[in-house]
Structure formats: structure tokens, C-alpha cells
Amino acid sequence: MSTLFQVNSDFWSNLFSSPWQIVIHVLDVGIVAWLIYRFIKALAGTKIMSLVQGVVLFVFLKFVAEFLGLTTITFLMNQVVTYGIIAAVVIFAPEIRSGLERFGRTPQALIQTRTVTSDDQIVQAFVDAVKYMSPRKIGALVAVEGTQTLREYITTGIPLDADISSQLLINIFIPNTPLHDGAVIVKDNKIAVSCAYLPLSESSSISKEFGTRHRAAIGLSEQSDALIFVVSEETGAISVAHKGDFVHDLSIDAFERLLKEQLISEGSETKPFLKTLFGGKKDA
Template sequence: MPFIDIFSDYSALDYVSDIVDILVVWFVIYKLIMLIKGTKAVQLLKGIFVIIIVRGLSSIFGLDTLGWMMEQALTWGFLAIIIIFQPELRRALEQLGRGRLFSRTGLQEEEEQEQMIESMTKAVSYMAKRRIGALLTLERETGMSDYIETGIPLDAKISSQLLINIFIPNTPLHDGAVIVQKNQIAAAACYLPLSESPFISKELGTRHRAALGVSEVTDSITIVVSEETGAISITKNGELHRDLSLERFREILTLELIGDKTNASSTKWSFRGKKENG
């Protein structure tokens, strides 16, 4: 009866208030997870969860010394979190100050994607005509912070002029890959892992091998402009689509970044170094 009496004191407004409270907390947690997604903070969070699990198991099995150690780690861990997560916390506060942390909508994101596709199409068209070699990787679900750290940080808004300028031969940033993260150029002159597949055509150079290599270990999309022929290629999931027309290039990017689920099966990726479609 006391249990029933507790709930009898709740009004409809109390129930609504509790539900809203829970939803807001989950939304904040979701936004924080999205903020640190793809950074080293994710791995550190996993470590914290491991410590919590070990602490619980030590209590169950009576491992007092181990439990005390985990207790100390958790007690002083809050200070460590502030120090370790300092870049992520600063970025979150900056976005909150600009009003951007919770303001992004699906329509805004789609507009940003369209602008990015337009900028990349213009840049690729210019470079292909003049046979300017380029390597451009778009981060998706798999974080690419480790590769970004190998390059020169830019954190710049994407524009066709900037992309072209980066890849102009004999400039400081032209060698290596540009990595796009969250619709911005995160870094240039980045090193990507080379594919070791024995099926790669011998005519493909280092840029194509790097594009295939990163597509084998992440779900990123990588764009290559050949320095020798000016041909445009795209890699994804360890597959290469070569010698694309500018219209086909735009079509694939639009399909992958914005999406058209009804026509998803029409995009065919061909690779393995035998009969690449052109």
C-alpha cells in the first residue's frame, strides 16, 4: 500500500514533467556523444566504462584492494576528465556560445551538404581539366582523427577556391590528402594508409592506393584526380569507381551524402584491378 500511496500523490503534470526531464537529459547526452564522436575522447570514455565495470565486479567478488584502486581512479577521475577532454569541452562551449550546439536541423545539414558538393564539383572540374593531382577524403561514421593529426590543421569552410589552391603543385600543402570533417576542411597534407591489395591495377599510382587504403579501414568516401590523365575517381568500402564524368561524379556524391534511397541500387562500385568500369 505505501508503494501505491507514493504514486497516488503524482499528478498528470508531475508525470509529464518527469518524461520531459528524461527526454531532455537523453538529448543532451546524445549531443555530447555526437560532439566527441570520431575523437580520441571516445576511446577514453571506453576506458572509464571499463573502470566502472571492474569496480562493480571487485565489489561482487570481494576484491578489496582492486576495488579501492578503482574507487580512487573514479574519485580523481573527474579532474582527469576535465584535463583530458579539454579540447572537446572548449569546442562544446564555443558552439554553445554561438548557439550552434542544439540548433542544427536536417534541412540545414542538407543545405550544407549541397554547398559542399557544389564546391567540390567546381574544384574537381578545374583540377581535372588542368591535370592537377588531388586527394580528398570525406569522413563519415568512422572517425578519422588519427589521420587528421598527421596533417596541417585548417578548420576552414569548404570552397572551390581553397581546394584548388591547396592542390596547386609545389605549394606547401599540395602533397598528401585533404580530410573533410563535419562539412569543413579539417586538415591538409595528411597521410593515408596505402592499400596492400594484390589486385590493384599496376597503372594506379600512390594517390589511388592511398584512397583505396583508407576506404578499406574506414567508411569514408575519397576523391582522386589523376595527375597523369586528369581522370576523376571515387573510392568507398575498398572499391574504386574510375574515369567518372563530372555529372556522374556529382550524382554519386549526392547519392552518398544526401541520399536517394529509391535509386541506391543504381550506383555500382567496381574494383579489384581487373575490369574497372569507365
């Protein structure tokens, strides 16, 4: 007991040995807290967050088992931890790779000047394409990948890996052409595929006025953080789905403002999906 008391005494005396040491320790704790905050905020609303919550609960139960002296349960939990880490890396390899790629691009983003960025050009391409297709009632369905991978849906489409342009988007969705059916998926500022199949929403509260494209947009938004926009083939109305929210009958100006809010990064996080800001009508 005296040895433990001496160790604790030495720890606290070293911790506050000088004002400079106090500043260093405060900075150390502050950096760790900020990293944890950013990590949790980046995972909020994703499927990985559910895994993280489960891991935290599992670790808590493991400490309880050790404290109570439950030897067998503690042994089994240690085995799960040993092999669970490997399993998690294999299962979530796409998400981990995507996160590392984004992290690697951060230094470049910090030194870039913001004149006309690729994000601006992409948003303008989307707006120009919709501006052409909407009055002509050319049906369209476009999904822009967020932090969660859409690889399982990308594999269902026809690979393009093409630069985004309004002309290409318009040409893809012209009726009775080989690529017009299904969805276009945008990944890493490229049109990854066309003719992709998206999951249909099973919600019974969706109005019957919405067809397969709208149900697919809502379905994908319920299962990922992708931003999906739709042009109705029947009415030419513009709709957007994101994280389970759905707005329709947007004007071109409202659609452009929404895209800029969601897709153009200005050194801050993605903005909330504000349904009432754009004059759109919410449904299901």
C-alpha cells in the same frame, strides 16, 4: 527492514500520486533515454566509442567487486575513476571541444532557412573543381574532417585557413606548383592546410592500379570518419573513401550525389555510405 520498506512505499506512492506526476516522470525518463541514444549514436564508429565501452565494463566490474566485498580491488578502482576522468578530459580535449562547438551551433542551425547554405556552396566547389581536374588528369587528394579531429595530420601541412572555392582547389593541385603535393584538409568549412601527409593503408587487398593518393585516402578512412576524395593523375578517375569503404571510377553526377548525401545536413544524421547507389566500383 521496516524503514527500507517504508521508504520504498513512499517513493512509489509519490511517483504515481497524480496523472500529472506520471506524465512528468515519463517525460523525464524519455528525455534521458533520448539523450543517451543520441550520445551513443554520435560516438558509434569513433575511437571514443571504444573508450566508452571500456568505461561501462570497468564500472560493471567495480559494482561486482563492491558486491563481493573485494575491498582492495574496490579501493584501486576508485582511484582509477578519480584520476581517469582527468586523464580522459586531457586526452580527448579536441573531440570534446569539437562536440561542444557543434552543440553550440545547433540553435543557429534550427532557425536558419535552407536556401543556398554554406554546405551547398562547398559541395558545388568540390564538384566544379573535380569537373575541371578529372578530364585534364590533374591529381588531387582532399579530406573533409568529420566528427573526429584530424589535427595530427593538419600539423603536417602548410596552413592556409582559406575559404573554399573551386578556383583555389584547382590552383593548389596544378602540377609543379609549391602546394600541389600532398593532401588538402578541410576543417570547419575552410581549407585548413595543403601539402598534408595522410597515413597510408597497409591493406594487401588494394589493387596495384592505385597509387599513393588512393592508399592515403583509404588509410585515413580506416582511422577516422573523414570523407576523402581523389582524382587520379594517371586516368583522371574520381574515387571516394569513407569509414573504410572505397569507391572509384565515379561519374561527376554520382560524385555530386554522394557529396550531397554525406555533407549536406537537412536536419537528419549523415546518410550511410551507399556503395552501390552511385555506380562506382568498390575496392578494398
